Amino acid sequence: MSGSPLRLPIFPLGGAILFPRTQLPLHIFEPRYRSMIEDASAGAARIGMIQPLGSGDDPQHPPLYRVGCVGEIVGMEELEDGRFNVVLQGSSRFKLIAEADVGTPYRQADVDADAFDDTEPEPLGLAQRAEVEREARRLGDAMGLTVDWDAVNRLDDEMLVNAIAQVAPFDFGAKQALLEAAALADRADLLVQLMQFLRMAVGGGDASPRLH
Numbered sequence: 001m002s003g004s005p006l007r008l009p010i011f012p013l014g015g016a017i018l019f020p021r022t023q024l025p026l027h028i029f030e031p032r033y034r035s036m037i038e039d040a041s042a043g044a045a046r047i048g049m050i051q052p053l054g055s056g057d058d059p060q061h062p063p064l065y066r067v068g069c070v071g072e073i074v075g076m077e078e079l080e081d082g083r084f085n086v087v088l089q090g091s092s093r094f095k096l097i098a099e100a101d102v103g104t105p106y107r108q109a110d111v112d113a114d115a116f117d118d119t120e121p122e123p124l125g126l127a128q129r130a131e132v133e134r135e136a137r138r139l140g141d142a143m144g145l146t147v148d149w150d151a152v153n154r155l156d157d158e159m160l161v162n163a164i165a166q167v168a169p170f171d172f173g174a175k176q177a178l179l180e181a182a183a184l185a186d187r188a189d190l191l192v193q194l195m196q197f198l199r200m201a202v203g204g205g206d207a208s209p210r211l212h
Contacts (some may be wrong), residue, residue: 005097007112008048008070009036012062012107014172016089018049018069018160020118024117028084032105037076037084039104045073048094048111052173061107065178066096070113092118093179121184124157131189135195136164142199161188170194 011033018024028037040047050057050068071088078084094111102108124132133153140147155163165187167176174194181187 005031005102006044006070006094006113007108007110008094009040010050010064010068010107011108012050012052012064013177014052015050017051017166017175018088019072019158019179020069020090021120021158022162022166023074024071024088024090024166025070026084026086026088027039028086028173034082034084035104036106037073037086041073041076045094046091047071047073047088048109049090050096051176064096065176067115067176068095068096068111069118069179070111075179091093092116112144120171121158124161124185124188128185129157129160130189131192132161132164135192135199136160139168139195139199142202158184158186161191164195165191168195168198170198 001128013026016026028034036047047070049071051065052062053065056061064141068094070091072091073086074089075087076084077086092113094113095108095118097112100108100110113210123129137147137149137153140149152160161184165175170178178187178190178194182192
């Protein structure tokens with residue numbers, strides 16, 4: 001059962017997703033989000049990362065996807081001109097309940113932070129882990145990326161899948177589907193298919209994606 005709603009300042013940022021137990025570096029330069037970071041750091045030191053659902057009628061206040069992730073501020077550097085470099089640590093995914101009518105320059109919302117079971121997941125099977133690594137290497141080669149594959153191979157299953165999901169240039173909808181995947185194995189399956197399609201798009205050969 002979900003607990004009481006949690007009030008969060010929210011940061012709508014397309015293409016940026018955060019998972020529990022992963023980190024996300026951000027450069028904060030807009031005045032409204034500088035204010036958000038100042039207020040958050042003086043309080044509970046957490047914000048809600050969420051993607052905008054298109055631009056809508058008001059690009060300054062776009063509609064939002066319904067699922068995001070709570071980010072704890074674990075690193076913050078204030079620059080001389082008032083900008084911030086921030087590192088967020090994901091704690092739990094949330095479902096958006098409703099936006100709050102507040103007077104802050106940034107948006108706030110009440111969220112259900114107990115909507116997902118975000119305890120540490122079961123590890124992937126060996127074959128599924130190998131498939132993720134193989135498709136990541138193929139995509140990297142197709143895109144001409146320089147990657148330290150030895151370091152990649154040392155990541156645990158959750159970090160491997162989530163790190164690729166965060167950095168790969170998938171569209172907003174694909175990123176959101178990865179965020180909302182119920183279990184790590186489901187996310188890994190979807191990630192493999194998305195990497196295959198992306199490799200086809202950049203001219204990396206026939207992906208022959210598996211359908212489920």
